Each structure stands twice: as C-alpha cells, then as structure tokens.
Amino acid sequence: MQTLIKFLILCLTTITFAQTTINGKVTDSKNNPIAGANVYLDGTYDGDTTNDNGDFNFTTIEKGTQTLIISYLAYETKTMIAEVSTLENLQIKLRDDMGALDAVVITAGTFEANDNSKVSVLTSLDVVTTASALGDFVGALQTLPGTSTVAEDGRLFVRGGAAEETQIFIDGIRVFTPFTPTVNNLPTRGRYSPFLFDGITFSTGGYSAEYGNALSSVLLLNSIDEPDQNKTDIGIMTVGGSLGHTKKWEKSSVSVSASYINLAPY
Known part of the structure; x- marks a missing residue:
C-alpha cells in the first residue's frame, strides 16, 4: 500500500510540473481593464476569459512555441507567438477596431404607403x-x-x-x-x-x-401628361375606320378623333 501511494504522489507531481501557467492582464488603449476578453492558445482547448479587472490565468500542457490569441468585440484581435514558458505576467493592450459598426438603435416611427x-x-x-x-x-x-x-x-x-x-x-x-x-x-x-x-x-x-x-x-x-409632339392616328377596320390628330403648343395641347363603324355587311 505504501508503494502504491508513493507511486500516485510521484505521478501527480510529474503532471503538476508538466503544466505551464499563462497569466496576465488585458487593457484598452486608455489602460482601462477589459472584462470578458477571450484568451486562448490557438488550436487547443486551453484558455480563459478575463475577469472584471482584466486578469486571466490558465494552465496548459503544451510545450514549445505556441500562438496566444486575445480577442474581444469592437477591438482588434491580438496574436502573440512565443515560447509557452515566457507567457507569464503579460500586459496586453487591445486597440479599437476602426472597422467596427456603430450601435444600431431601433425606434418606433411613422408608416408611409405612398410608394x-x-x-x-x-x-x-x-x-x-x-x-x-x-x-x-x-x-x-x-x-x-x-x-x-x-x-x-x-x-x-x-x-x-x-x-x-x-x-x-x-x-x-x-x-x-x-x-x-x-x-x-x-x-x-x-x-x-x-x-x-x-x-x-x-x-x-x-x-x-x-x-x-x-x-x-x-x-x-x-x-396622361401632355404629348411630346404633334401626331396623327389612322385606324382601318373591316367594319369602318378612325382618324385622330393631336396638336401641341408650348403649354397646352388638344386632341380630336372621329370613328365610323358600319355593321351592315355582317
């Protein structure tokens, strides 16, 4: 039993020493803490979300050079590539995203139906x-x-x-x-x-x-608006015909038409 306990303690110690702690603080350009920013290692599930003071702290078993990503809405995403063992006590500043959309305010308005x-x-x-x-x-x-x-x-x-x-x-x-x-x-x-x-x-x-x-x-x-030019209309039918003429002046116009229909042939 003592041998088993010593073995378990040795395993836990090995796992503890194998983990690396990543911590730091995220602020904006005016040194105000940013709460709710996402901080994580790219390609892994290791990460944390900053608290009200902008602090984050998490551990990882990853080794070697890794990519740390810090992102938050309305700020530019920051990427840091470094050795995992050096990612401690980081002071990260995020810049405002100039391409971010302004807030949209929806208010009640009037309804028009003349379109x-x-x-x-x-x-x-x-x-x-x-x-x-x-x-x-x-x-x-x-x-x-x-x-x-x-x-x-x-x-x-x-x-x-x-x-x-x-x-x-x-x-x-x-x-x-x-x-x-x-x-x-x-x-x-x-x-x-x-x-x-x-x-x-x-x-x-x-x-x-x-x-x-x-x-x-x-x-x-x-x-119908005023005609754009003078015109004459002629219509021919099997039972009659029609004739019309439109005269246009500078600010007025007049149209005269006449038709003749004879149904006797039918």
Whole structure:
C-alpha cells in the first residue's frame, strides 16, 4: 500500500510540473481593464476569459512555441507567438477596431404607403389584356388579391367592405361617382377609359392620412401628361375606320378623333 501511494504522489507531481501557467492582464488603449476578453492558445482547448479587472490565468500542457490569441468585440484581435514558458505576467493592450459598426438603435416611427413599390400598379395595356376585365379598369382590379365581386354588381369591393369605402382619385381629386349608373340586377362599369391614364395605382390597405376618408382601399388614377409632339392616328377596320390628330403648343395641347363603324355587311 505504501508503494502504491508513493507511486500516485510521484505521478501527480510529474503532471503538476508538466503544466505551464499563462497569466496576465488585458487593457484598452486608455489602460482601462477589459472584462470578458477571450484568451486562448490557438488550436487547443486551453484558455480563459478575463475577469472584471482584466486578469486571466490558465494552465496548459503544451510545450514549445505556441500562438496566444486575445480577442474581444469592437477591438482588434491580438496574436502573440512565443515560447509557452515566457507567457507569464503579460500586459496586453487591445486597440479599437476602426472597422467596427456603430450601435444600431431601433425606434418606433411613422408608416408611409405612398410608394408605388408597396401597392399594385397597372398600365392601360394591363387592363385591356386582363381576362374577363372587358377593357374596364375596375374589372381588372377585381382579379387582384383582396378584392371580391358582390352579386356581380361590377363595383369595386375590397376586403369585405362596401364600394363606397373605396376612394377613387384622379390626379389627386376625389371622384364621388366613378361608376356608370345602371338599373338593378345589371353589372355596372367604370366611367373612364383605361387609356386616359398612364398609371393606375391600387392599395388594398396601408395608405397615408391624405386619404383618411378611405376605409377599405385607395385607387389613384393619374392622367396622361401632355404629348411630346404633334401626331396623327389612322385606324382601318373591316367594319369602318378612325382618324385622330393631336396638336401641341408650348403649354397646352388638344386632341380630336372621329370613328365610323358600319355593321351592315355582317
């Protein structure tokens, strides 16, 4: 038994002498201690984290030349390559990382919905090429998510609201009667041709306070700007033809068109 105890003591003494202690202190450029910095030997599990005073202390069984790495957020990582036995009572200073990002502060703000990227935008060509729209911009909008057709009325119902809850504006002016009046049980249509507008903006929710009277949605119709030049349009059909001319002046323009259709051959 005494021989066994002596053998165990000898082994423990050998292990103790085989370990090397690495210690020191980590500070910033103003000599303030850095708490929570990581200090470790590269490629090993040996390391420590600095305490509130910036001190670290750990042991290792590694020998020879090793790489000691000291890192902390917002500071440049420092690397020391030296003999393990010399890594004692180290005084390490970390420099501020000039490439570190500043703190991001998130605060509550206002919500704007006047950006066309947040709403549905249709062109005149989109309207006339939409199946079942029959060339009516309201019919084209009824195919978008959030809209519905109530009893085939033909008016614009959005998210379950009434047609009166959808506000329609032409060049910023509210239109109170955008639909053509019809008798009961017949679908109604919009009063305006889609070719009168160069932009049809439709928002099913999230519009600005400018349209505060709207409860369900906002439909913005922007009319076509002034023509860039004089032009004449000629159309030929099997049942007739059309002729139009646009005259442009410096600050104004006028367009005149006429068409003739004769269905007698049919």
